[in-house]
Amino acid sequence: MACATLTLLANGGLAAAQDTELPQIPQVLKPGQACTASSGKKVPSPPWQLPYLGVDRLWPLTTGEGVTVAVVDTGVDPAALRAEVAGDGGTDCVGHGTVVASLIAAPAGEEGKIAGLAPGARVLAVRGTDKPGAATAASIAAALDKAVEAGVRIICVAVAVTEADPALRQAVDRAVAAGALVVAAAGLDLTSARDVPPGPYYPAAFPGVLPVTAVGPDGKPGGKAAPVPGAVAAPGNLVVGTGPGGGQVVGTGPGFAAAHVAAAAALIRSYRPETTAADLARRLRDTAYPQAGVNVIDPLAAMTSVAAPGGGPATARREPVAVAPIPDLEPTRQAALLVAAGVALVAALLGAAAVVVPRGRRRGWRAGSRES
Known part of the structure; x- marks a missing residue:
């Protein structure tokens, strides 16, 4: 079955594709569905998520060089993005992991390709699902262990399960004990399906994990997203990334928001190599600004803030973007x-x-x- 087609309309320069139709990348293939083909499409301008996150001020300071982010998802297509590989993570039938990886570290300046938030970082592709994209607690736990064994200390888990499995929690605990920041999607992709479980979702709901929810171009969470304790939010709904074969696609869901939070952590670690995983989580949480019921990350403030004398953050917070009414x-x-x-x-x-x-x-x- 073909992916749903979404149309992005330009709005004040924030949207990436004026009158450009891009397919939505699936999270899981339906039974008998063929592997996701390249969309064969390119958007004419940078997608909205990059100016929203302030790359014009971030990239002069760092692009994430020297940092590797592990992507636990459906794998990464090498035709779309160069990545290091653990196990069978070097193939991607679904395309979901490829898009997540591109949002993190797609190189800047390549013609026809969209840059990730941390284009100087590297990606380690670790499959946390089966070939059609279905994840289990056991598959995610095994992927976490592979990432830790590879020495990666920023891990983006873009898949989720509703089972609070003890073995998955133990894998999270091992990753945290090894000094890794585990960033995890606090839900599944937004689709037209009506039977989506309300959550909580794991590993995002486990202690020690940084859960992430998604906002769209209007800065608001999509659908009827329930608040997630301790979560931060980032662009994840109607974001544009690179999918299988290098064609561009739309992603909608917290997995893509987790990619941006993991990329922001890579920028901080590159700019401040001394930061621990706990420091990264604290900076991202403490500098996030409230908007539409969620706390949206501010990567620049998280990267450049300094500790106040009392130990708390002394940040230069960026106010939420607001559209003023047109005067008479x-x-x-x-x-x-x-x-x-x-x-x-x-x-x-x-x-x-x-x-x-x-x-x-x-x-x-x-x-x-x-x-x-």
Whole structure:
């Protein structure tokens, strides 16, 4: 079955694709569904999530160089993104993991490709699902262990289960004990399905994990998303990334938001190599700003904030983007018209004077005859 098609409309330069139709990447393939093919499409301008997250101020400081982020998902397609591979993570039939990885670390400056938030970082692809994309507690736990064994200390888990499995919790505990920051999606992708479990979702709901929810271009969470304790939010709904074969697609769900939070952690770690996993989580949480019932990350503030004397953060918070109502310009317009009319009258009088006065002087200021 073909993926749902979404149309992104440009809105003040925030949307990436004006009148460009992009397919939505699935999270799990349906029984008998073929592997996701390349969309074969490119958007004409940078997607909204990059200016929203302030890359113009982030990238002059760091692009995440020297940091590796493990992506626990459906794998990564090497035709779309160069990545290090653990186990069978170097193939991706679904495309979900490829999009997540591209949002983290797709290189900047490559023609026809969208950059990730941390384009200088590296990705370790670790499969946490079966080939069609179905995840279990056991598959996620095994992927976490592989990431830790590979020495990666920022792990993005873009898949989720509703089972609070003890073995999965133990894998999370091992990752945390090894000094890893585990960033996890606090839910499943947004679809038209009506039988989506309400949560909580794991491993996001386990202690020691940084749970993530998604916001869209309007800064609001999609659907009827329930609040998640301790969560931060990031762009994840209607984001544009690179899918299988290098074609661009739309992602909608907290897994894509988790990618941006993990990428922000990579930027912080690159800029401040001394930061621990606990420091990364604290910076991301303490500098997030409240908006529409969620706390949206501010990567620049998280990266550049300094500790206050009392131990708390002394941050330069960035206010949420707000669209001010258009003022009533009618009185100003009328006043401007009056001024313009006055200026025109004065100009006309001066022009007439420029002709009349010299002629009057030549005539000795006498009235002219009818023949003149």
